Amino acid sequence: MNLKQLSELLGLSQTTVSRALNGYPEVNEATRERVLQAVKETGYRPNKAAQRLATGKAGSIGLVMPTAPGHQSDVHFGEFLAGLGEEAVRHDFHFVIMPADPDDEVAALRRLAISGNVDAVFVAYMRGHDPRLAMLKSLSMPYVVHGRSFGSEPDYPYLDIDNEGAFYDATRLLLQLGHTRFALMNGPMHLDFAIRRRNGVISALAERGLTLEEGCMSHALMTDEQGLLAMEHFLQLPERPTAILCSSTVLALGAIRAVNQAGLRLGEDISLIAHDDVLPLLKPENFSVPLTTTRSSLRAAGVRIAQRLIGTVKHAGPFPDQELWKTELIVRASTGPAPRP
Amino acid sequence: MNLKQLSELLGLSQTTVSRALNGYPEVNEATRERVLQAVKETGYRPNKAAQRLATGKAGSIGLVMPTAPGHQSDVHFGEFLAGLGEEAVRHDFHFVIMPADPDDEVAALRRLAISGNVDAVFVAYMRGHDPRLAMLKSLSMPYVVHGRSFGSEPDYPYLDIDNEGAFYDATRLLLQLGHTRFALMNGPMHLDFAIRRRNGVISALAERGLTLEEGCMSHALMTDEQGLLAMEHFLQLPERPTAILCSSTVLALGAIRAVNQAGLRLGEDISLIAHDDVLPLLKPENFSVPLTTTRSSLRAAGVRIAQRLIGTVKHAGPFPDQELWKTELIVRASTGPAPRP
DNA sequence: GCGGTCATCCAAAGCGCTTTCAATTATGTA
DNA sequence: TACATAATTGAAAGCGCTTTGGATGACCGC
The missing domain is CATH 3.40.50.2300 (Response regulator)
Known part of the structure; x- marks a missing residue:
């Protein structure tokens, strides 16, 4: 069923039917009703490709x-x-x-x-x-x-x-809790959010005269494996960090595995704040130790x-x-x- | 730039250009080259809507x-x-x-x-x-x-x-290990895979004269929360099951949380086999106790x-x-x- | 009774492409 | 040389829809 057939069926022109369908004002209400009724009965659907070709709009x-x-x-x-x-x-x-x-x-x-x-x-x-x-x-x-x-x-x-603000605030919280050795587990360095988050951390630390060592920063895909690797690396540093900032709960998943494997206790030996995109699969409150997070729903x-x-x-x-x-x-x-x- | 303009530019008909572009054999190779070259230079792209309208194919x-x-x-x-x-x-x-x-x-x-x-x-x-x-x-x-x-x-x-086969085999393995009290943590009951998996479990059990009690079956959305709830329920049964079959590693996530919270040890007090869709996020080998699974990549x-x-x-x-x-x-x-x- | 306004409706011209049917030229064959 | 055959190319007809530019009456005020 196409416009032509429908209009012939109704004894109207394609023009009028088209207008009736698209809510143009210059069509008699009674006519419009009749058209709508016919559409219901015949199950007519306008062909999208044709519509698009004619209008340039794709929906x-x-x-x-x-x-x-x-x-x-x-x-x-x-x-x-x-x-x-x-x-x-x-x-x-x-x-x-x-x-x-x-x-x-x-x-x-x-x-x-x-x-x-x-x-x-x-x-x-x-x-x-x-x-x-x-x-x-x-x-x-x-x-x-x-x-x-x-x-x-x-x-x-x-x-x-506000990625920078989020990580700035998170870092400040950890500073207030007395932490001085920080590490950042970030997404790939070329991504914008990673750059801003790092800046947030660095500027909060700078206010206390602290810096983020190169070795205390990881930039990697946000998978749990990378989280595990990064955390393992951090834990082997001579001056092991006690405060970890983490760009995703997915990374945190691996990171926490590393913490557990090292026999350390999350929230005591190691404090961790992760950014939470509110993934249904990974609720921070469901971690064995519930996670402190910066939250924003993706x-x-x-x-x-x-x-x-x-x-x-x-x-x-x-x-x-x-x-x-x-x-x-x-x-x-x-x-x-x-x-x- | 459209076909008409392109063909005028080349001094050819739309027909020939169209044919050259779509690899029809009846066009001179030299002509085709010329057309392809012009396409490169002008950056011409056929309008998909028109193409679709003409051919009925959408790609x-x-x-x-x-x-x-x-x-x-x-x-x-x-x-x-x-x-x-x-x-x-x-x-x-x-x-x-x-x-x-x-x-x-x-x-x-x-x-x-x-x-x-x-x-x-x-x-x-x-x-x-x-x-x-x-x-x-x-x-x-x-x-x-x-x-x-x-x-x-x-x-x-x-x-x-082969959902039925997978769960049949998994159940048999657990039977061979001496388990006799089973529970199944399944997806929503109306879904086909859930029905078949349940049948697989039931038929393997039946071969040993065992049955799956109604209370030892849960049908729910495959989220970690539901896994937690279901497992908590199972653990409170008077005859606590020792063998759990689980329709997803996501469910397993919650289930294992419940096991840990109850102070039980996975692989010892409770055996669990989960179906693994090979989700990059949830690798069975990365669980604190690596998971036995039936695997098939989604x-x-x-x-x-x-x-x-x-x-x-x-x-x-x-x-x-x-x-x-x-x-x-x-x-x-x-x-x-x-x-x- | 006449020009003017509305309210409705329609014919036909695209939108940019593919494809049928035909025309034209080149190639072979008898 | 004349004619069948193959190789190329084109003109034009859609595909199904929207929209422009009128028609056609009905209705009004003068």
């Missing part, structure tokens, strides 16, 4: 999913997607996901954008001086970035959390970004171009006073 | 993502998606993800299929007597199902793992399903309609001889 937002044979799928990604989805479903939008090799993201993003398959794109895993920004700006397609790009002019639409960020993207496409009101969310610092049992030497 | 596969405000995002889903993506990227396919309320999946699937946005669909989280099967069959669109539907005629294309299943789907759309050779993968039973430290009474 979908696009994103690039980094993936490769060896590439670990990222829980964070799934959680974010769930947030996007939650909002998209309310507006009858869908996503187009373009899987791409992580090395090929710029090109993949461009392909996606000019494919005509999407009305807007969303970009995550921002890096310092991210090359995608220039590309996005040249594209004249709505976009929102999750995170920011350190070193780039902040003149693009983004939603980010899923909520997904919802918000979808809102902004879809809103922009639909020309529904203006949206703030830049949003910076504060995180919460939630104290649980994994932090305690620095052990007496 | 994408669709799937429904269950999601809702309260709905927990599922790690299993993300992992599967990664597998699909890995294969899709090789063929320049993308996905269209339609987020939908879990109660609305049949309708969402239908909408997706007839939207014209996808060439094939994929369906997961199969249930007993799944109503989506009838719908899919009526659709005349290629599809592959992950899992099967207990109680339905197996005349649809699927990829499944990601590999994703890759394979994408292969079949894309292959079918591209008319690339015939594919087996039904595949049943065996699982591996890998013994680690979480299983041991039944404790002496």
Whole structure:
């Protein structure tokens, strides 16, 4: 069933039927009713491809999913997607996901954008001086970035959390508890959030005249294995750190395993604060020693970004171009006073 | 830049350019070279919407993502998606993800299929007597199902793992170790895999004249919390089970927490075998007591399903309609001889 | 009774591509 | 040399929808 058939069935022109369907005012209410009724009976659905060709609108937002044979799928990604989805479903939008090799993201993003398959794109895993920004700006397609790009002019639409503030506050808490030997277990160094978190830690330490040694910093993929390795390394240092800042509860998972294996007690010998993206799988309160965390829901960020993207496409009101969310610092049992030497 | 402009630029007809681009044989090689060169220089990309309208092919596969405000995002889903993506990227396919309320999946699937946005669909989280099967069959669109539907005629294309066999074998192993009191921690009862796994356990037990009490079975969402709750319940039974079969490493996470909290030792007081979907986040060998598991990679299943789907759309050779993968039973430290009474 | 305003509706022109049917030229064959 | 055959290329007809630019009456005020 297509428009032509439907209009013939009704004895109307395609024009009128199309207008009735799309809520144009210049069609008689009685006629509109008749059309709507016929749609119900026949189960007519407009062909999206044709609609898109005619209007240029696709009703979908696009994103690039980094993936490769060896590439670990990222829980964070799934959680974010769930947030996007939650909002998209309310507006009858869908996503187009373009899987791409992580090395090929710029090109993949461009392909996606000019494919005509999407009305807007969303970009995550921002890096310092991210090359995608220039590309996005040249594209004249709505976009929102999750995170920011350190070193780039902040003149693009983004939603980010205050990573620096979060880790600054967390570090201050540990300082107040008397800790003096710190270590930071971070995400890959080229990623924006990792840069800012490190800066947060460093500036809080600097206020007390402390510094973060190179050996007390790890930058790695946020997997539990890397957490284990990093922590094992920290624990073997001559001046073993007593305060650990950790960029993810996933890293914390491995880190705590290392702590246990070393026969140390979390919250007593070692204090640890992790950033919590509110992954359903990894609740900080469910760790054997509940984790002190800086919290910000990744899923909520997904919802918000979808809102902004879809809103922009639909020309529904203006949206703030830049949003910076504060995180919460939630104290649980994994932090305690620095052990007496 | 569109086809018309490109063809004018080249002094050729749209027909010839189109054919050159799509690899038709009836175009002179020299001409084809010239066209390809021009494409490079101009950066021309065919408009997908137009292509789709003309051919009816979309170059994408669709799937429904269950999601809702309260709905927990599922790690299993993300992992599967990664597998699909890995294969899709090789063929320049993308996905269209339609987020939908879990109660609305049949309708969402239908909408997706007839939207014209996808060439094939994929369906997961199969249930007993799944109503989506009838719908899919009526659709005349290629599809592959992950899992099967207990109680339905197996005349649809699927990829499944031998859930019954896996849990049968696991149960037998525990029987051989001398266990006699069993419990099963399963996924939601309406899901096909849960039904089959339960049957596997029951039939292995039956061979020894044993049965699985109603109280020794839990059917719940596969989250660590549910694992904790279920295990706490099991541990309070008068005849406490010593052998636990567990449908997911995620459930096991919570279950083991309960075991530890009760002061029991895994692998000694309690033996546990979990099914391992090979989630990067949850490696059985990284548990404090490494887990004995039945293993089958969810990601590999994703890759394979994408292969079949894309292959079918591209008319690339015939594919087996039904595949049943065996699982591996890998013994680690979480299983041991039944404790002496 | 006439120009003017509304309220409705329609014919037809795209949107950018693929594909059928035909035309044109080059190549071989008798 | 004349004719069948193969190799290339094009014109034009869709694919199913939206939208522009009129029609066609009905209704009004003068």
